[in-house]
Amino acid sequence: MQAGEKVLTATQLGMTYGQRQALRGLSFTLGAGRILGFLGPNGAGKTTAIRILTTIIEPTTGSFSVAGIDSSDPHGIRQRIGVLPESLGFPGRNTALEYLTYFGEHYGRSRTESRDRALSLLSEVGLGGRHSSLIGSYSRGMRQRLGIARTLLGDPQVVFLDEPTLGLDPRGQQELVQIIQRIARERGAGVVFCSHQLAEVESVCDDVIILNEGQVVADGRVEDVTARKGAVRFSVVVDPPYVDEAVRVLQSERFTVSRDPQVDGRIEVELGTEDPDQTLEIRRELLRSLLAAGVDIVAFTNEASRLEEVFLSLTEGVAS
Amino acid sequence: MTNEHKRSEGRPKAGWRIVLRSELSDLWIGGKAIIFLILFSLLLGVMAFLFATNKELSLTPPAEALFLMVKTTLAVGLLFGLVLGADTISGERERTTIESLLLTPVRRRDVVIGKYLAALSPWPAAMAVAGGYLLLIAPDGATFVSAFVWTGFVGTIIVAAFTGFGVLVSVMSATNKASLSTSLLVYILFFVPTQLPGSAQAGVVGELIRRVNPLDAVNQFLDKLLVSNAAFDELVSWLVSPMIMFVLVVLGLGLVAPRALRLDPPGIGALFARGRGAVVLALVMCTIALATASPSQALQESTGQLTIDVDLSSQEVKTGDTINFQTRVTVPEDEIGPWIVAMNIVNLGDGDPVDPEDWSPLRAQTIEQVDASRQAVLEWEVNAIIKGDYLVYMVALASPASAGETSQPVSSQGIHLTVEQFFRINPGGVLPLAIGMPLALSGLLYGVSRARRRTIDSEVMN
Ligand SMILES: Nc1ncnc2c1ncn2[C@@H]1O[C@H](COP(=O)(O)OP(=O)(O)OP(=O)(O)O)[C@@H](O)[C@H]1O
Ligand SMILES: [Mg+2]
Numbered sequence: 194m195q196a197g198e199k200v201l202t203a204t205q206l207g208m209t210y211g212q213r214q215a216l217r218g219l220s221f222t223l224g225a226g227r228i229l230g231f232l233g234p235n236g237a238g239k240t241t242a243i244r245i246l247t248t249i250i251e252p253t254t255g256s257f258s259v260a261g262i263d264s265s266d267p268h269g270i271r272q273r274i275g276v277l278p279e280s281l282g283f284p285g286r287n288t289a290l291e292y293l294t295y296f297g298e299h300y301g302r303s304r305t306e307s308r309d310r311a312l313s314l315l316s317e318v319g320l321g322g323r324h325s326s327l328i329g330s331y332s333r334g335m336r337q338r339l340g341i342a343r344t345l346l347g348d349p350q351v352v353f354l355d356e357p358t359l360g361l362d363p364r365g366q367q368e369l370v371q372i373i374q375r376i377a378r379e380r381g382a383g384v385v386f387c388s389h390q391l392a393e394v395e396s397v398c399d400d401v402i403i404l405n406e407g408q409v410v411a412d413g414r415v416e417d418v419t420a421r422k423g424a425v426r427f428s429v430v431v432d433p434p435y436v437d438e439a440v441r442v443l444q445s446e447r448f449t450v451s452r453d454p455q456v457d458g459r460i461e462v463e464l465g466t467e468d469p470d471q472t473l474e475i476r477r478e479l480l481r482s483l484l485a486a487g488v489d490i491v492a493f494t495n496e497a498s499r500l501e502e503v504f505l506s507l508t509e510g511v512a513s
Numbered sequence: 514m515t516n517e518h519k520r521s522e523g524r525p526k527a528g529w530r531i532v533l534r535s536e537l538s539d540l541w542i543g544g545k546a547i548i549f550l551i552l553f554s555l556l557l558g559v560m561a562f563l564f565a566t567n568k569e570l571s572l573t574p575p576a577e578a579l580f581l582m583v584k585t586t587l588a589v590g591l592l593f594g595l596v597l598g599a600d601t602i603s604g605e606r607e608r609t610t611i612e613s614l615l616l617t618p619v620r621r622r623d624v625v626i627g628k629y630l631a632a633l634s635p636w637p638a639a640m641a642v643a644g645g646y647l648l649l650i651a652p653d654g655a656t657f658v659s660a661f662v663w664t665g666f667v668g669t670i671i672v673a674a675f676t677g678f679g680v681l682v683s684v685m686s687a688t689n690k691a692s693l694s695t696s697l698l699v700y701i702l703f704f705v706p707t708q709l710p711g712s713a714q715a716g717v718v719g720e721l722i723r724r725v726n727p728l729d730a731v732n733q734f735l736d737k738l739l740v741s742n743a744a745f746d747e748l749v750s751w752l753v754s755p756m757i758m759f760v761l762v763v764l765g766l767g768l769v770a771p772r773a774l775r776l777d778p779p780g781i782g783a784l785f786a787r788g789r790g791a792v793v794l795a796l797v798m799c800t801i802a803l804a805t806a807s808p809s810q811a812l813q814e815s816t817g818q819l820t821i822d823v824d825l826s827s828q829e830v831k832t833g834d835t836i837n838f839q840t841r842v843t844v845p846e847d848e849i850g851p852w853i854v855a856m857n858i859v860n861l862g863d864g865d866p867v868d869p870e871d872w873s874p875l876r877a878q879t880i881e882q883v884d885a886s887r888q889a890v891l892e893w894e895v896n897a898i899i900k901g902d903y904l905v906y907m908v909a910l911a912s913p914a915s916a917g918e919t920s921q922p923v924s925s926q927g928i929h930l931t932v933e934q935f936f937r938i939n940p941g942g943v944l945p946l947a948i949g950m951p952l953a954l955s956g957l958l959y960g961v962s963r964a965r966r967r968t969i970d971s972e973v974m975n
Contacts, residue, residue, distance in 0.1 A: 249615050249776055272618040282609030286543055288969055298531045299617045326970045347618065 198225045200351050200383040201246070206255035208241050208407075215241045216407045219255070223351070223383040223400070228373060230394035230415075231387035232500075233404035234508050239387040240279045242404070243353050246385070247276045260350040272300065275344030275382075279355040281336065285329025289320060289339050292328060293346060300347040307346075314342040319368060333360035341372065352376050354386040358393060366390070370397050395419075395500040403507055410507045419500055426463055427476065432489035433458040442486045448479065458491065528619035532627025537634055540597070542965050546635045547958040549593050550642055551951050556589065557582060557646040558947030564650060565943045575652040576740045576834060582650055583664045583735050586643040588704065590636050590668060591675045591728070595696050597632035598679025602774060603692035611776060621771035629680050629766060636672045640665050642954075645946050652831070660739055670755050671731045675700070677762035684773040703728040727755040741828065741837055819844055819923050821854065821909040827929035834932075836895045840925065842880060842909045843888050852880040854891055854909045861902040871898055897932040904929055 201223035208216040216238040223229050231239045245252045246259065248267035257264045260273040283292060290311055297307035315324045318338040323331075331339065337360050344352050354373070358366045370393060377384050388394050394401065394415075401418050403411040411418050431439045436458055443450045443462060453459035464475050483490060540546045564578045605611040614624065644661055651657035679696045686692035706722065707729045723729045734751035773779045825838040840854055855877040858867040869876050873895050880889045895905060910922035 244612075244776070247616065249612060268618065268620055271616060274616075276616050278612040278616065280609040280612050282605075282611075282613065284539070284608075284610060286539065295531070295535045296613075296617060299528065299619050323970070325968065343613075 199223065200225045200261075201257070201259050201385070203242075203246065203257040204255050206242065206245055206252045206257060208238070208245060208250070209253045214407050216245070216252075216404075219402075219404075219409060221400075221402060221409075221412060223385065225350070225383055226377050226381045227399045228377050228384040228386065228397055230398035230401045231385060231404065232389075232391070232394060232401060232504055233387075236406075237404040237508075238407040239404060240355055241407075243276075243279070243355050243385065243387060247271075247274060247278070247353050249278070272347065273350045275347060275349035275352045277337075277340045277344050277354045277357050281340045283328040283331075283336060283339065285327060287328055288325045289315060289328055289331070289342075290324040292339075293343060296343055297346045310346065311342075314345055315339075317345075318342045318372070319365070334362060334365055337361055338365065341369065345376070348380070349382055351383045351385065354384065356388055357386060358388060358390055366393065373397055391501045391504055401500070403504060405508045411503065415500065419503055426461060427479070428453075428459060428461050428494050429479075429483070429490060430456070430459045430492040431483070432491055435488045436460065438486060439483060439488045442482055442488065443479065446479065446482055528623035529626040529630070532619060532624055533630050536628055536631030540631055540634065542961055544958055544962055546638065547954060547961065549635055550638055551954045551958065553589055553593075553639055554642050554950040554954055556585065557643060558943075558950065560585065561646050561649055561943045562947050575650060575831060576656070579647065579650050579652075579656065579660050580736055580739045582643070582646060583660055583739065584707075584732055586639065586664060587668050587671065587728075587731065587735075590639045591672045592700065593635055593639070594632055594672045594676030595679040595700055596693065597635070598629070598676040599683050599686075599692040599696040600689055601628040601632060601680050602683040603686040603689050603778075604683070606687055606776075606778070607689050615774070615776065621774045622767065624774060625680065625684075625766055625770045629677060632676050632680065633673060636669065636676075640668065642950060645950060649942055649946055656739070660735075663738055664735065667731050667734055667752065667755065670752070670759050671727060674727060674755060674759040674762045677759075677766050681762065681765050681770060684770045685778050687778050707732050724751065725754055727758040730754045740834070741825070747824070819848070819852070819909055819911060819921075821907055821923055821925040823907055823925045823928055825928050826926065827931075829931045829933065830897045831933050832897055832900055834897045836897065836905075836928075836930065838893050838895075838928065840891045840893060840907050840909075841888055842883075842891070843886075844880075844883055844911070846887060848911055849914075850880060850883070850911060852889075852909055852911050854878050854880065854907055856893065856895075857906055857908065858895070859904045859906075861904055864899075864901060867903065872896055895930070897930065900932050900934050902929075902931055 199222050201221075203222075204220050206216060206219040207214070219238075219242055221229070231242065233239050241250075244250045246257060248264070248270050252264075259270045262269040262273065264270070287295075290308070293311035293314065294304065294308045297310055298304060300307075302310065312321075312324060315321055318341050320335060320338055320342065323335065328336065328339065337357065341354070341357060344354065352373075357373070358369055361369060373384055373386060374397060376382050386394075386398070398415050400413065401411070401415050402409055403418070429439070436452065439460060440450055440452065443460070449463040451461050453461060462479065464472050480490070480493070560582055602611070605614050617624075640661075643664070647660050647664075648657050651660060678699070679692075682696050682699075683689075683692045686695065703726055706726055723733055730751045730753070734748055737748055737751070820843045822841045823838055824841075825836070828836055830836060842852060842854060844850065844852060856869055856873060856875075858869045858872055860867050873893070875894070878891050880891070883889045893907075905928040907925040908922045909925075911920045913920050
């Protein structure tokens with residue numbers, strides 16, 4: 194696999210359950226070795242999208258290809274992907290080792306090969322010491338780890354993880370992030386991963402797609418998506434005696450302002466637009482009026498927005 | 514690149530084998546199948562013991578006892594297969610393992626085949642267990658071989674058909690509750706008629722229903738084969754509906770089940786929309802039509818004379834055996850009736866003359882109406898009371914129209930009955946098997962679960 198080669202292409206995917214449009218017009222591409230985060234409130238259509246791409250359900254509209262295999266050959270796709278599904282059930286009366294060995298044989302490995310592979314994957318996800326326990330006796334987090342080990346059995350070219358950190362302890366979450374990075378960087382697989390842990394998505398993902406009510410509301414590289422929103426807010430620090438005056442001036446210019454209770458003299462200003470050209474102009478005006486009023490400005494910064502803020506503002510009105 | 518290479522080189526050749534092996538180990542090493550065999554052997558043991566010791570049951574003729582045991586083997590084997598089949602896919606949906614199952618790079622058809630064969634696996638084992646009891650009950654080696662081989666053969670057809678039916682229902686069901694209740698309901702619909710007394714299903718319609726019901730047809734086949742020694746030509750026609758059911762189910766498993774194997778069960782309507790349902794429906798219609806058309810007996814046209822035929826020419830039985838046969842009376846076009854059919858039994862050897870009243874619950878029957886081809890079929894039953902050599906013959910006559918008139922009775926061909934002394938099952942022979950078989954199976958269960966425990970971390974076992 195060449196870096197940058199497209200391992201996943203989705204075109205206008207749509208899914209309708211009865212009257213409900215769970216997904217509409219989802220199009221994107223994913224390069225080898227890249228990590229894509231799917232974000233969105235509950236019911237946004239993330240799982241639906243992942244189920245379509247992993248051939249579990251058929252889309253009502255659109256098409257896709259995974260690892261160069263068209264969606265008309267789901268069997269071929271299944272051989273090249275690894276999936277941690279949302280509904281993750283295991284046969285409780287098998288041991289983890291038995292289960293992974295069995296699952297691995299489906300990829301055409303011999304029993305011994307498959308067993309060796311299972312053992313190494315189990316220790317990679319931190320289950321090395323418990324590989325011969327019945328899965329029924331596993332804790333939630335342990336099952337999640339087992340599920341992650343399973344995704345890697347077939348040396349997948351694309352890995353799909355539906356809320357992989359669900360139920361993992363803090364160390365487990367950190368380890369998982371490392372595993373995901375290894376999958377992408379070392380194995381060169383594309384990773385699609387959906388999560389509600391925004392900090393995690395921000396730190397691991399190269400690209401992000403934010404879904405709301407089945408529709409894409411933002412997509413692109415993580416920096417771009419956050420930067421786009423980042424221009425919306427400024428923070429001005431003035432000499433503390435001038436704070437009241439500064440607030441009065443800004444409010445008279447119809448800006449939404451709030452004082453930072455922690456830092457004396459710090460005022461946050463919302464610009465009310467996302468257009469970069471406009472924000473530049475507004476910023477000049479803002480500074481000019483402050484100076485004209487004789488306010489001493491100590492510092493002035495663009496407030497770099499976090500993914501979380503972008504997420505909340507784009508998916509407003511829906512409980513996340 | 515090495516990964517790439519490994520994958521393309523090692524595409525699984527027979528995915529169904531991997532599925533089958535895993536399902537078999539679940540079923541057998543998990544213990545479910547062995548527990549079933551233990552219960553099954555206990556049931557057969559109790560039956561055999563009662564036949565041998567209970568005063569009333571010990572009078573059951575061996576052929577009849579053998580047939581009862583065969584019938585039980587079929588009913589139980591088929592029920593277990595149906596239950597296992599009904600669990601296959603809906604069980605995965607219920608345990609939320611379906612998505613993982615669908616993600617395995619094995620073809621859907623292979624998943625269905627593997628699971629289906631695994632659900633069938635207890636049947637040969639049940640037959641092997643039943644073999645021991647049949648051997649005990651059978652009056653002689655030849656009877657045992659015939660009972661065992663034929664039960665094995667027709668049992669396999671009907672168990673495979675019902676198990677596959679269970680799988681089909683399971684594929685269409687979201688939960689085991691739905692799947693099991695549907696499967697069991699259908700089973701009961703098929704099973705209950707087999708428990709009704711024969712007289713409830715006499716006549717053309719009754720016989721038709723028996724022939725269309727595959728379970729009843731198989732029972733009739735074995736009954737006629739083991740108890741009434743019927744001619745093979747007549748027997749084969751009873752296998753038509755079980756065969757058709759088997760073929761339909763296998764077609765369904767091949768064509769419909771792989772497509773219906775998805776996260777949520779398909780609406781039946783969705784299948785029909787794809788045109789496959791129409792194929793299935795057409796096949797079902799064909800079954801019914803075919804099974805219905807299978808001739809029970811060649812129809813004879815009215816010849817203008819009163820005639821009577823019997824469907825049995827000779828039979829060797831043991832004291833206490835029941836002999837069943839039919840008469841078919843054809844009446845002249847212009848005659849009005851009613852007609853009377855009477856039975857006579859003549860002792861061919863020396864000894865007392867036979868009193869037919871002792872031998873049969875019904876000596877004479879009246880025909881009030883005949884069908885369009887001027888024919889009427891009557892059922893008869895004769896109980897072999899005493900050892901000896903007999904000829905049974907039937908007489909048909911029209912009631913004279915008035916006091917001054919008479920009519921000419923006609924006789925059927927005779928039925929030559931040879932009655933041997935009743936063979937008694939030896940109670941001493943029953944006990945070792947009735948106790949030994951469940952014990953041996955329990956030992957097997959213990960051994961298997963011990964071996965299993967050794968491969969699992971001891972900390973989690975209690
Ligand atoms: N099998 C189904 N039948 C009917 N509607 C469904 C089905 N599966 C999902 N939906 C609907 O589709 C929409 C999207 O669901 P989906 O599971 O994709 O959301 P999600 O983004 O994964 O949410 P979450 O964060 O809660 O996991 C929801 O409105 C849901 O009710
Ligand atoms: Mg989801």
